[in-house]
Amino acid sequence: MEERYKVITKHVATCHATVDKFINQYSNCCSEGCAYCCIQPIEIVDVEELPITDFIDNKMDDETKRKVRINVASWADYFNEFYNDVGDPEAVNKAFRELVDRDKVPCPFLIDNKCSIYPVRPLGCRAHVMRDTPNLCRQDGLREAPEEIKQIRDAFLMELTKIPPTSLRYLPVALAVPLGLGMIFKPHRIPRLS
Numbered sequence: 001m002e003e004r005y006k007v008i009t010k011h012v013a014t015c016h017a018t019v020d021k022f023i024n025q026y027s028n029c030c031s032e033g034c035a036y037c038c039i040q041p042i043e044i045v046d047v048e049e050l051p052i053t054d055f056i057d058n059k060m061d062d063e064t065k066r067k068v069r070i071n072v073a074s075w076a077d078y079f080n081e082f083y084n085d086v087g088d089p090e091a092v093n094k095a096f097r098e099l100v101d102r103d104k105v106p107c108p109f110l111i112d113n114k115c116s117i118y119p120v121r122p123l124g125c126r127a128h129v130m131r132d133t134p135n136l137c138r139q140d141g142l143r144e145a146p147e148e149i150k151q152i153r154d155a156f157l158m159e160l161t162k163i164p165p166t167s168l169r170y171l172p173v174a175l176a177v178p179l180g181l182g183m184i185f186k187p188h189r190i191p192r193l194s
Ligand code: SF4
Pocket: 037, 038, 039, 040, 042, 107, 108, 109, 110, 111, 114, 115, 116, 117, 118, 121, 122, 125, 171
């Protein structure tokens, strides 16, 4: 394994494991099979792409891979039609998220209501838990996590980005090429996580 690849994989795994440890200190109402929040257009730090790609290549079964490919291609069709990259990136991202929420467009990696990349899911997914009730998530899949959880996410975003170069991309955009789908997304700008 190439040295830089090893360093990145270890760095991401350490960050993710530490995030999990912090998050697990909080009681929460999230459980397997509950995926109301998996409609969010998740952004990932570039270093998180490697472990996910590796997982898809070496651990994901062919049938799941086939379903994910179909989902990513269909997510791309939606994105290319409705993502309107004009103006302030924060406002553009907010408008797109609201549209995705309105249309209930699931994350392409959600297969049979379960995350198909769960062990290597990105920070944005790990650091998103709720402490009250899933009923509120059903009504609003985009609702914000509690402040203390967001603070953990932001702290680990800083930690993850210690290995340059750093950029954010939407999860399906980042994984389209490794999934053998080529460049299927129109050009766009990604705002920083807030
Ligand atoms: S990557 Fe997994 S946890 Fe994150 S939104 Fe997609 S299905 Fe949900």
